[in-house]
Amino acid sequence: MLIDLKGKVAIVTGAGRGVGRTIARTLADEGAIVVGTDIRDDLLEDAGAEWEQNGWPGAHLLCDVRDKTQCQAVADAAVERFDRIDILVNNAGVAGGGPVEALAEDDWDRNLDVNLKGTFLMCQAVTPVMKRQRWGRIINAASFAAIIPSLGAAAYASSKAGVASLTRVLAGELGPSNITVNCFAPGMIPTDMNRFADADPARQEALLDTLSLRQWGDPVDIANLVCFLASDLASYITGAMIDISGGKFATQMPWAAYRKER
Numbered sequence: 001m002l003i004d005l006k007g008k009v010a011i012v013t014g015a016g017r018g019v020g021r022t023i024a025r026t027l028a029d030e031g032a033i034v035v036g037t038d039i040r041d042d043l044l045e046d047a048g049a050e051w052e053q054n055g056w057p058g059a060h061l062l063c064d065v066r067d068k069t070q071c072q073a074v075a076d077a078a079v080e081r082f083d084r085i086d087i088l089v090n091n092a093g094v095a096g097g098g099p100v101e102a103l104a105e106d107d108w109d110r111n112l113d114v115n116l117k118g119t120f121l122m123c124q125a126v127t128p129v130m131k132r133q134r135w136g137r138i139i140n141a142a143s144f145a146a147i148i149p150s151l152g153a154a155a156y157a158s159s160k161a162g163v164a165s166l167t168r169v170l171a172g173e174l175g176p177s178n179i180t181v182n183c184f185a186p187g188m189i190p191t192d193m194n195r196f197a198d199a200d201p202a203r204q205e206a207l208l209d210t211l212s213l214r215q216w217g218d219p220v221d222i223a224n225l226v227c228f229l230a231s232d233l234a235s236y237i238t239g240a241m242i243d244i245s246g247g248k249f250a251t252q253m254p255w256a257a258y259r260k261e262r
């Protein structure tokens with residue numbers, strides 16, 4: 001096995017559903033001990049049942065990433081129960097908002113607090129442990145919105161651009177401790193967050209037209225990247241934002257390649 005995560009202890013935030021649930025499941029499948037966290041206990045209960053059924057080691061803990069005390073409690077629990085923290089995946093996220101002129105302050109705060117401050121607080125909670133170990137992998141969920149934002153997404157895009165910047169600063173600060181820090185920028189993966197697959201067919205076609213590969217992403221695509229970044233194979237990658245969008249706007253008009261084919 002090239003990617004060997006056996007015995008590594010991983011914390012995954014927002015692990016109750018969607019991309020985070022698949023990341024947690026894939027890490028567990030690769031042998032990691034996964035501490036999955038989420039703000040919703042119904043989702044955690046469901047994930048816990050899956051872990052039990054598969055005999056995967058780990059734990060499921062309630063945590064609102066906006067709360068410093070709760071983030072610290074997760075890090076403390078991971079060390080108490082499993083002795084170390086090797087991998088942190090800051091996946092928990094929210095979206096929504098609207099055009100700047102009409103954007104509610106609460107929506108701005110929610111995006112910034114969960115996506116950016118939550119990532120910062122979790123990084124702060126695990127960093128002393130990883131430094132003591134002189135080994136760690138921090139992997140943050142950015143978004144294609146940090147590369148090219150959508151109209152009406154000021155709050156979300158600003159938070160994700162912040163995640164990209166935080167990732168680079170932290171990579172510099174933690175390099176001497178042999179801790180890598182990277183982020184990933186997905187394009188469009190249908191989940192409960194966005195319901196892309198439920199959009200009307202014309203809108204779906206228009207969205208798919210922006211992708212060189214012309215297909216939705218799958219949570220497994222992200223999980224595979226996370227496993228790679230968490231492994232020894234990626235030990236020389238840090239401070240990177242990896243575009244995992246199926247080639248969204250890799251060229252100016254990706255749809256033209258498909259029109260030519262018809």
Ligand SMILES: NC(=O)c1ccc[n+]([C@@H]2O[C@H](COP(=O)([O-])OP(=O)(O)OC[C@H]3O[C@@H](n4cnc5c(N)ncnc54)[C@H](O)[C@@H]3O)[C@@H](O)[C@H]2O)c1
Binds near residue numbers: 015043093144186
């Ligand atoms: N799906 C996509 O196309 C896409 C694209 C770009 C980036 N992303 C990013 O990937 C990550 C996962 O997205 P998803 O599509 O699976 O979304 P999702 O809404 O399905 O899952 C997000 C999870 O985060 C949890 N969460 C929300 N607020 C929280 C909080 N305060 N504390 C702890 N947990 C909280 C939710 O309960 C949920 O389980 C997000 O950071 C998102 O911004 C997703």
